[in-house]
Amino acid sequence: MKLLVTGAAGFLGSHLTDRLLAEDHSVVGMDNFLTGSERNLAHLAGHPRFEFRRHNVAEFIPWKGPLDGIFHFASPASPVDYLQLPIQTLKVGSLGTHNCLGLARATGARFFLASTSEVYGDPLVHPQPESYWGNVNPIGVRGVYDEAKRFAEAITMAYHRFHGLETRIVRIFNTYGPRMRPHDGRVVSNFIVQALQGEPITIYGDGSQTRSFCYVSDLIDGIYRLFRSERSEPLNVGNPGEFTVGELAELVRGMTGSNSQLQYRPLPQDDPRVRKPDITAARALLGWEPVVPLREGLVETIDYFRKVLGG
Numbered sequence: 001m002k003l004l005v006t007g008a009a010g011f012l013g014s015h016l017t018d019r020l021l022a023e024d025h026s027v028v029g030m031d032n033f034l035t036g037s038e039r040n041l042a043h044l045a046g047h048p049r050f051e052f053r054r055h056n057v058a059e060f061i062p063w064k065g066p067l068d069g070i071f072h073f074a075s076p077a078s079p080v081d082y083l084q085l086p087i088q089t090l091k092v093g094s095l096g097t098h099n100c101l102g103l104a105r106a107t108g109a110r111f112f113l114a115s116t117s118e119v120y121g122d123p124l125v126h127p128q129p130e131s132y133w134g135n136v137n138p139i140g141v142r143g144v145y146d147e148a149k150r151f152a153e154a155i156t157m158a159y160h161r162f163h164g165l166e167t168r169i170v171r172i173f174n175t176y177g178p179r180m181r182p183h184d185g186r187v188v189s190n191f192i193v194q195a196l197q198g199e200p201i202t203i204y205g206d207g208s209q210t211r212s213f214c215y216v217s218d219l220i221d222g223i224y225r226l227f228r229s230e231r232s233e234p235l236n237v238g239n240p241g242e243f244t245v246g247e248l249a250e251l252v253r254g255m256t257g258s259n260s261q262l263q264y265r266p267l268p269q270d271d272p273r274v275r276k277p278d279i280t281a282a283r284a285l286l287g288w289e290p291v292v293p294l295r296e297g298l299v300e301t302i303d304y305f306r307k308v309l310g311g
């Protein structure tokens, strides 16, 4: 198949591109390097089935020739990024999604949206099944990301229902692994970088808020299976193992052999108290569940950051 991946120079987009190439597809990667990096695609230079195009997908996407699938992954994704890039985040989630849907319609491609567990906001139902509508503050500082993704889901379902477009929507829960940026402000990268550099490990709030962490290879496998499935309604893909942020800090400190102190800071606005996917549907539909335990995934991720910070 000929496939387009937007956000291909990002953390997940680059891993997805690797997987699609390994499955013998041809891939066009598109990115404007807003939060991504050429380094994430450097290993694909000269690959006969990979082509890169630098483009802002919030603008019209010129295209010639056939296309079988579009994976729309372009979007700032960490709180540090989308708080600094509020308008770009809203534009890529709305105009960018609209452009990709238009291209999918024009070429007959299947459209795949990278949505997020943030559509559930600060959830009042725990764990979160796909049927939960969420508890989002639309005008809070995080609203730029949450509402862009909620709009992206809405317009995707509208293209599916109104135009009969083949669409898939994945709600991704916190994912970690190599190629995250050292200073992207996500909890796993933050803790590892602080621990490796002997800096205080900063915990927002008292550390009792929970998160679930999915290793990147598990996530990409779920995404590929979903793309090939018949499901058009949103599907949760993530790891249901639930840890408090304090537990994660202790684990990282132990695994890196760091002497870093734990430092407590005020909880940011609208920070979710709990987060854990209900993956009953993914298990039943895709025969998928995560297989990489947190400790194992952290070994790979810590190794990666050691190299990045050392080099």
Ligand SMILES: NC(=O)c1ccc[n+]([C@@H]2O[C@H](COP(=O)([O-])OP(=O)(O)OC[C@H]3O[C@@H](n4cnc5c(N)ncnc54)[C@H](O)[C@@H]3O)[C@@H](O)[C@H]2O)c1
Pocket: 006, 007, 008, 009, 010, 011, 012, 013, 030, 031, 032, 033, 034, 035, 036, 037, 055, 056, 057, 058, 072, 073, 074, 075, 076, 077, 078, 092, 096, 114, 115, 116, 117, 171, 172, 173, 174, 175, 176
């Ligand atoms: N990593 C996670 O845990 C997670 C969780 C939920 C959802 N997601 C979603 O997965 C997708 C990828 O996230 P990521 O973690 O790889 O983030 P990332 O920041 O590493 O990658 C996003 C990529 O999109 C590119 N981009 C942004 N705006 C663009 C535009 N207008 N035109 C072209 N390219 C643009 C960036 O340059 C970057 O390379 C995002 O849509 C995000 O919302 C990620």
